[in-house]
Amino acid sequence: GESVGLHLPTLSVQEGDNSIINCAYSNSASDYFIWYKQESGKGPQFIIDIRSNMDKRQGQRVTVLLNKTVKHLSLQIAATQPGDSAVYFCAENLSGRRALTFGSGTRLQVQP
């Protein structure tokens, strides 16, 4: 089975609200995590990453939280905009391995 778990749910939010997308991973040997955004007809686009020696990292309007105790990753988007509508994937990288294991994605729908 896959070690990063999401079963493509849909999160619907109002424009201007904050969004939280969650991800569970099962491999404790993973030490690098990335969030990607994929718009329709396009390739995944890097949003933010975090290494296992951190538990929080902030970008522009986005924050990633890592809880290694419960193997949980979340992406918070502040003041969600219609342009944030997309499928969001978390991905993990096992230490020493140059490949990402992707979760199955969450579709974010922003209502104007």
Place this chain on the structure above:
Amino acid sequence: DTAVSQTPKYLVTQMGNDKSIKCEQNLGHDTMYWYKQDSKKFLKIMFSYNNKELIINETVPNRFSPKSPDKAHLNLHINSLELGDSAVYFCASTQGRSEQYFGPGTRLTVT
């Protein structure tokens, strides 16, 4: 100044045919990948090359053969195409252990 480019963007072909997809990156990265995304949006690694050397080969039928003529190019040749090969194929590249940059994808439809 596209970072990771793929050709073609769309490919429609019949079962049994042989086809190739090409990928080029101008980022100077040392590692390139092929991923397959199925109809449920699930992304799975297929192959990875580091400095023209194959380093990852997941459980992929040997009808799929990647080739890396140089560090900036990674092509994917598929023999005897099957209906189940229909998917979107993404090329990606990275330098070291950092974020991977993805191409726009090639939508392959096998009829």
